Amino acid sequence: MSRTVYVNGNWYPEEDARVSVFDRGFLMADGVYEVTSVLDSGLIDFQRHCKRLARSLSELDIPNPHTMEEWTALHEEIRRRNGLTEGLIYLQVTRGAEDRDFAWSDDLVPTVVLFTQAKGLLDNPAAQRGLTIKTIDDLRWLRRDIKTVQLLYPSMGKMMARQAGADDAWMVEEGLVTEGTSNNAYIIKSEKIITRQLSPRILPGITRLAVLALADETGMSVEERPFSVAEAQAADEAFLTSATAFVMPVVEIDGVKIGSGTPGPLVNRLRALYIERARQHGVES
Numbered sequence: 001m002s003r004t005v006y007v008n009g010n011w012y013p014e015e016d017a018r019v020s021v022f023d024r025g026f027l028m029a030d031g032v033y034e035v036t037s038v039l040d041s042g043l044i045d046f047q048r049h050c051k052r053l054a055r056s057l058s059e060l061d062i063p064n065p066h067t068m069e070e071w072t073a074l075h076e077e078i079r080r081r082n083g084l085t086e087g088l089i090y091l092q093v094t095r096g097a098e099d100r101d102f103a104w105s106d107d108l109v110p111t112v113v114l115f116t117q118a119k120g121l122l123d124n125p126a127a128q129r130g131l132t133i134k135t136i137d138d139l140r141w142l143r144r145d146i147k148t149v150q151l152l153y154p155s156m157g158k159m160m161a162r163q164a165g166a167d168d169a170w171m172v173e174e175g176l177v178t179e180g181t182s183n184n185a186y187i188i189k190s191e192k193i194i195t196r197q198l199s200p201r202i203l204p205g206i207t208r209l210a211v212l213a214l215a216d217e218t219g220m221s222v223e224e225r226p227f228s229v230a231e232a233q234a235a236d237e238a239f240l241t242s243a244t245a246f247v248m249p250v251v252e253i254d255g256v257k258i259g260s261g262t263p264g265p266l267v268n269r270l271r272a273l274y275i276e277r278a279r280q281h282g283v284e285s
């Protein structure tokens, strides 16, 4: 069945949804996005996604076309129109369209696109078996804190992982793990969670924020600092987080098994806690 897609104030069957070939999102990757998950028909942590969207836009001097209330209403409406109970809502805002030039005009009107993807997020078999990871050099630009649509290198990273027989890739810079192609990266050693501190080198994950708060609440200690691949390989457990993966165990890095090579107890606990909080309260705390 065809989805209903939102483009610049109008609702279209997906076959009829169009943006200009002169859109700077298409020509220059000049745009930002958010992915919000939906569980039991509810949006997960939407206010935080909205705040990050506002920040991404502001860092790029793209005017924010909507208030938080309007964004919320649009998300609720697209969820309802598509009968989405579980999956994700994708939102993209680009600077707008004009004849191709590197410099842009100040008066461009941003392009706004929303669509849904129905997907089973809770019953993900990867959560039972855990993911295998390949490490690759982090060759992205140095403003990874802005959630731009420049996803070519992360896409290449996923393909490099797949070609190597791994599920995903973690990126490494100066010997230290930055983050996953589309997720934040963590290890656990002696019951302490270790994950890189926020900086322009990684995306400030919304799930990361929630999971670190949950860890705090449950008395687990957290250390925010970078870790090396060797340290990760010697960890007791490892995991990644994202809006759609939630908390996902990592069981192997570059062919080396982490701990027992199966999802560890603390990761399983964090995943269960996160999902419980998401279902009961839409997360925020």
Ligand code: PDD
Pocket (backbone or CB within 6 Å): 035, 179, 180, 181, 182, 183, 184, 202, 203, 204, 205, 206, 207, 208, 241, 242, 243, 244
């Ligand atoms: N990706 N780091 C990167 C590079 C990401 O692309 C993402 C999210 C994250 C996790 O952020 P959050 O917890 O807010 O989802 C970290 C989304 C899910 C995507 O591109 O599909």
